[in-house]
Amino acid sequence: MWYLQATQPELGMATIMAISMASGITASLALETVLLRKGRDNMSWPLAARTAAGMSTISMMTMEVAENAVDYHLTGGQVAIDSPAFWLAGAVAVTAGFLAPLPYNYLRLKKYGKACH
Template identity: 70%
Template sequence: MNTIMLASMASGITTSIILETVLLRRGADQLSWTMAARTAMGMSMVSMLAMEVAENAVDYHLTGGVVAFEDPKFWIAAVLSIGAGYLAPLPYNYLRLRKYGKACH
């Protein structure tokens, strides 16, 4: 179970960093690939880690790690874990907005 949780966290964070890097490179900022990657890794790593840990913790607590697509409890747990993943990084993001006056992503 720990391996699966770590793999899901790693894939979520990696996907987010790749997407942010591409957006910083190709979007309005037009950063170099190196600068875009460094910015993507630095600007929201804490936020992403908090989200992933919260989602996995709630999901595991409610389902025990059992994936049962036909069980409504599984889908309720999925919705609740998404909500927890949204709420977990809010304090950090709020503090960054207060301190720096800009979003971390």
């Protein structure tokens, strides 16, 4: 998102956020699919893709929305790489992105009797 904000501001914040969210979700789904296919689960490619999408789509969307909203709220969409306040806002946004989907993830793990560790 920061790259697009700095280099393509004419796209507008809504478009930049949409592109940022789509690329983040796509990259995450691709990585999860590869891990499910090549890892100990050794799923077929179609099953790995369906499993990755089913496991993480809502969680990832929640994370992306929270992170982008907090980042925009704190920075106003301004990228100031030389500013400590910018990096602090980034850290706060990442923390919000981590915390926002935790209740959903906890309930899903509890529902299916799984553990994180």
